[in-house]
Amino acid sequence: MKVTRARIIVRGLTNCCPNCGGHTLFRAGTFFQTNKECPQCGLKIERDEGFFLGSLSLNYGVTLVGFLTPVMLLAFYHVIGHRFAMVLAGIGAIVFPALFYRFSRSWWLMCYYFFLTQHLPVNQRPLADDEDQNT
Numbered sequence: 001m002k003v004t005r006a007r008i009i010v011r012g013l014t015n016c017c018p019n020c021g022g023h024t025l026f027r028a029g030t031f032f033q034t035n036k037e038c039p040q041c042g043l044k045i046e047r048d049e050g051f052f053l054g055s056l057s058l059n060y061g062v063t064l065v066g067f068l069t070p071v072m073l074l075a076f077y078h079v080i081g082h083r084f085a086m087v088l089a090g091i092g093a094i095v096f097p098a099l100f101y102r103f104s105r106s107w108w109l110m111c112y113y114f115f116l117t118q119h120l121p122v123n124q125r126p127l128a129d130d131e132d133q134n135t
Contacts, residue, residue, distance in 0.1 A: 003122050005114055012110020015102055019043040019120050025106055034105060043121060045109070055108035059097050062104070067096045 003011075008018050017024050020041035027033040036046045046052075068089055075085030117123050 003113075003117065003120055005117060008110055008113050008117065008120075012106050012114075015106040017041060017043055017045075018109055018113045019122050025109070026102060032101060041121070052105060052108060054111075055104040058108055058111075059100055059104035062100060063093065063097050067092050 003019065007021075010016075011018050011021050014023075015025055016022060017038045017040065020038060020043070022038060022040040024035060024038045024040055025045060027035055034045055034052075037044050071080075071085050071089045071092065074080045075082050080088070113120055
């Protein structure tokens with residue numbers, strides 16, 4: 001069965017393997033360790049060295065736009081005090097990316113396979129030679 005783009009998005013948002021849908025991206029009992037490959041279907045999660053640099057950028061961007069910018073705007077418009085904003089931004093700049101780590105990894109895989117669905121093993125066509133041997 002082919003995996004559609006919609007299914008890739010759902011699997012990415014729920015931290016599931018984009019190929020089989022199993023909750024196998026991260027090692028059991030750990031928060032930060034990613035499996036090198038999916039234990040259920042064998043999909044290579046750690047594709048190449050540096051593959052997840054994109055997830056680092058994604059995590060940075062979401063932290064900046066989704067957390068730090070609202071804190072700065074609240075301080076700018078005097079909704080919160082400047083000192084409180086500085087403390088909140090300092091703590092949030094460390095805590096938020098750590099909490100968002102899993103999602104950024106999963107979302108990066110989601111983005112990759114959303115645009116390159118043919119790279120999923122489930123979506124790959126059999127080679128022409130294999131078809132000739134079966135007939």
